Amino acid sequence: MEGCCRGCMPCLKRLWDWIWPELHYPSPTIPEIRTVSGDLRIPAPRKKPVQLYAALFDFEARSEEELSVREGDKLSVIEKRGEYVLAKKLTGTLESGLVPANYVALVQDEFAKYKWYYGNINRQKAEKLLLATQNKPGSFLVRISESHSDEYTISARSDKNVFHFRIHRSTIGAYFVSDKVSFATLDELIRYYQNNPRSLGCPLDQPCVQQRELFDMEPWERPREEFQLSRKLGEGHFGEVWEALWTTKNQRVAIKMLKQEDTKLDEFVKEVHALKNLHHPKLIQLLALCTRGEPVFIITELMTKGSLKSYLATPEGQVLTSAHLIYMACQVAEGMAYLEDRHIVHRDLAARNILVGSELECKVADFGLARIIKDSVYTASRNTKIPVRWTAPEAALHQRFSVKSDVWSFGVLLYEMMSRGKMPYEGKNNKEVLEILASGYRLPSPSRCPPNIYRMMMECWAADGSKRPSFHALHSQLDNIYSRIYYKTIEV
Ligand code: ACK
DSSP, X not given: OTTOOSSSHHHHHHHHHHHSTTOOOOOOOOOOXXXXXXXXXXXXXXXXXXXXXXXXXXXXXXXXXXXXXXXXXXXXXXXXXXXXXXXXXXXXXXXXXXXXXXXXXXXXXXXXXXXXXXESOOHHHHXXXXXSTTOOTTEEEEEEOSSOTTOEEEEEEOSSOEEEEEEEXXXXXXXXXXXXXXXXXXXXXXXXXXXXHHHHTSOOOEEOOOOHHHHHTXXXXXXXXXXXXXXXXXXXXXXXXXXXEETTTTEXXXXXXXXOOHHHHHHHHHHHHHHHXXXXXXXXXXXXXXXXXXSEEEEEEOOTTOBHHHHHTSHHHHTOOHHHHHHHHHHHHHHHHHHHHTTEEOSOOSGGGEEEOTTSOEEEOOGGGXXXXXXXXXXXXXXXXXXXXXXXXXXXXXXXXXXXXXXXXHHHHHHHHHTTSOOTTTTOOHHHHHHHHHTTOOOOXXXXXXXXXXXXXXXXXXXXXXXXXXXXXXXXXXXXXXHHHHTTSXXX
């Protein structure tokens, strides 16, 4: 795929043929938006990080269309068809067919429980960890691939070197290092290479020793001379936000500056801790800190189009098509699904807290209010300020914040996006908003909103939190809608 310009028709076709050689899809039909800075293109839908499902019960096929499965069989679900899912086996015969939907369940990303899983660390850090004295030849770890967020890399130490092996995903979601042998799960792949070290050429004897000290002392702290401020981006929750050049890395970054006020210090510390531990391509990444002296700097990646709220108000934001907006919403749902898996409640999900990059990449930001919750519901203290228009009634009235109250906020965020930046419940004060919601009122469909997206909003606003969809489900629905719009299999 070399030399791909990521937009022109021949390249898109080549990309498509490369990903799905056996399928023929209609040509993409996404309009390009001409702007002063050039054309605003969105990429072809990604090679899907296929969700892993498992069969809950044995099922015997009764016709050719159906697929027999055994309890525990690993499956990828191609699509939902009424009461059935069209599923493909990830092991053995690789057959596909219909299975009753209630016979299968989604298996969550469980890698975090494995000692060898190090998540989003880069190649350099993997080498540093593995070459530390606590480790010996045969130590290994698995990390998220730097160039493909849905693929992984095994880093393994031999004597004095570290070798890296890319774990690829097939179109049906199986994992493989060499295309001779593939596996339904990452765990199975690792166990195979532990038992067959010759196949990899490098033994995988023991997981890299967790070096807490090394992680904690990571070079987050940098001298402030390394940063050259270039322009003020705006005023944030903690103080000013500036664009800057990180001179030693020649990287443009964003810097949040904290005015040293005792009241904010607490929240600030919480934000930094939340940021340090969360790594996902759809969450804003912490890069460095300057905590010695004042003002304190939090350095994060720079998102050139700023917050989604202000971007939607620009002339470019106003002419985004539904396809562009669905592409963006899908990314937010993906970032939130990562938080959902970790039982983290954001509590302030809104367009103002989503940051947008030059190619419409969207990242969830501002974990100032995020808390890791042990129970499924976090109760805030009564004097915490609450963004009522974005907050689920049970959270606004009884401080019962949960992943499901974030789902409500996601519905309001979808409203902000599809209305190209309208204020929700315009003309009403907070008290009136709570009253009309209690009487069953919900925001109306924005004028150019596809009906399936409005249905999704309404599902997010179910009065009973348990009836609201999960972020995983929202992400997968948005991803499907985006693919179908892109290849014009549905009209919007
Ligand atoms: O809406 P904006 O242009 O985007 O103005 C606000 C302002 O700083 C105060 O929050 C902008 N901002 C915050 N973090 C970043 C970042 N990482 N990259 C770019 N702009 C940012 C935000």
